[in-house]
Amino acid sequence: MSLLRPRTVVHAHCDLPCGVYDPAQARYEAQSVKMMQEKYQSNEDPVYRTRAIMIIEQRAQFAKEHLWVLWTDYFKPEHVEKYPHLHDLFWRATKAAGAGGAKGNTDPESGQKLLDLIDEIAEIFWETKGGKPS
Amino acid sequence: MSLLRPRTVVHAHCDLPCGVYDPAQARYEAQSVKMMQEKYQSNEDPVYRTRAIMIIEQRAQFAKEHLWVLWTDYFKPEHVEKYPHLHDLFWRATKAAGAGGAKGNTDPESGQKLLDLIDEIAEIFWETKGGKPS
Amino acid sequence: MSLLRPRTVVHAHCDLPCGVYDPAQARYEAQSVKMMQEKYQSNEDPVYRTRAIMIIEQRAQFAKEHLWVLWTDYFKPEHVEKYPHLHDLFWRATKAAGAGGAKGNTDPESGQKLLDLIDEIAEIFWETKGGKPS
Amino acid sequence: MSLLRPRTVVHAHCDLPCGVYDPAQARYEAQSVKMMQEKYQSNEDPVYRTRAIMIIEQRAQFAKEHLWVLWTDYFKPEHVEKYPHLHDLFWRATKAAGAGGAKGNTDPESGQKLLDLIDEIAEIFWETKGGKPS
């Protein structure tokens, strides 16, 4: 980042064709979820709150979809062998993005829980790639 | 990021509520475009090629949409004042994602051109945020 | 067209292949936005109002998308040269369709402002086509 | 409007709240269909042709959806009483937008047939509104 010129905007360049997967895509959406939950808490206007609920709903859905794609499309049998809890982790993460989790929930803790699970997934993801490029 | 543990997956945390914008979202899609263009070139199977054209079409469209959102929703009048070519840059970038640009185009150069324009936008984006977090 | 403020924005048949662009597509959506804002004001039922907010959200989004398509896909460099404020006009119009504008807004003035900006765009659009067929 | 076959189908401003329905929305899509069919005929590049088939597919689908909305949402029992063939006309028009009609069809005649049926619908539509504003 010398000279402030961002050379790589995100760590989506891996050394080999990576299929352009990145847990970051789910994370953006989960961040929006949490942010809208916080904004919901600090604004009592009913129109604002209705919009916030709508946006939480959509963004939680998008987070869920990005996680599903990552689970089915990126991960391979050898990863599951090495990380036997991977399926369960994704299951809990997608549940955390759904009803009973962050969806329909105006408590930012539910958004944070989703973010934490995505971070756990990201850790495994970058390990499978031999570390995250700095 | 010591010990290769990714703490922040993407640079979406800015110091203040950032609205969760990031040119990276467009860039993921543009990378898919370019990769599919390369794969098209190296595979002559007609079914494969038809799928590649479909995916290029979709992904170029998504790149375009992410750019539009960034342009309209993130940037403010003071940014336009400081970067007077900003509108034109976005116009050229979204055209580079459309027909006449990367869409319907199997030449990876068109995907690269789109990536380059997104990188120009990213540079401005991170400057408006006081530099990209390392 | 200078004096004649267009009464009817739309006209799909042009004499030559027009690429089937027309600012009317955005205008339909903006009209729905304004109408739902008016209906919101005149109906206090909470279910009705929730639906109205949802529909305003969707329709404002569609208006925005039609405007983006028109901006990137229809207009050419020679148009921008002739109408140097074109980029800025589209930027303001798409902002008027977004949060801070008509989206999440139950005041019909915000819908009207969006309609006015679409009409400004329509005026330029039809000038680039040599006048609107009567 | 009996003699004057409408040349311009669309007209968004009606004098009274019109519910913002207009057969023009379907017509735009049908025009795209026919235009892409013509372009398909005049361009033998396989990538171009694949894209053309994709776009015909999408646009024919959009035309169909606009027609369905118009049929179910705009028209009322009194209209059906006055125009007893209305249901059948919409059925034929939506079939003309589907497989067996314009979809998956590269012959511009199939696009024209869809346009003609939309024009028949438009004629009835504007009659129910007491004539089309000039």
Added chain:
Amino acid sequence: MSLLRPRTVVHAHCDLPCGVYDPAQARYEAQSVKMMQEKYQSNEDPVYRTRAIMIIEQRAQFAKEHLWVLWTDYFKPEHVEKYPHLHDLFWRATKAAGAGGAKGNTDPESGQKLLDLIDEIAEIFWETKGGKPS
């Protein structure tokens, strides 16, 4: 099937290629509509209720779309000749899924009315297939 009102609407395996149409697809959505209407009635939490209204809106829309597809794509002229009220039945069913019907409606009776109309359609559908496989 005249006497036996179908208890189970759905049955995907038909003996011959059936084009994979089935009124059950609309019925699933209508069931969701009715269930969310019931849940709305039994839960006064405003966030829950806003979500319920959103989901009713979406699911009623999906039911409508499945019905449209069935009407236009599955049924053939000989069916309409044999069941002359078919068009009108679909028209009433899709209206029952729209505003004025189940959409934007929190009364489970509106969901039930939609289900009843789908069941009438299903009865005809299975008759056209020579009876529903047991």
Added chain:
Amino acid sequence: MSLLRPRTVVHAHCDLPCGVYDPAQARYEAQSVKMMQEKYQSNEDPVYRTRAIMIIEQRAQFAKEHLWVLWTDYFKPEHVEKYPHLHDLFWRATKAAGAGGAKGNTDPESGQKLLDLIDEIAEIFWETKGGKPS
């Protein structure tokens, strides 16, 4: 249901509020996939084949999405305890709907493999419901 491998997967009416989940929704889409693969094999027209590839792509995607929803939203921890291979079964089924499976594949065997995995899921699903209503 132990001996009786379900012949008909679908059954929407359960005796109690079932949440309106049903593996049949995925199965409809998988049937479309297989049928389009068969039609692809028996029709050499290039336009027809391009459409078939597009439809296989879409329908395989829908099958995948229905499976994801079922996995995350319907199944509960007690089910996973009883059926420890459930996660893996869904993983293989969604992979069978993706690239490397039925998507982008014109061989009907790939569609059949997807159908078989959905039938395995359906068997478990109906067991969790105490058997499928006849």
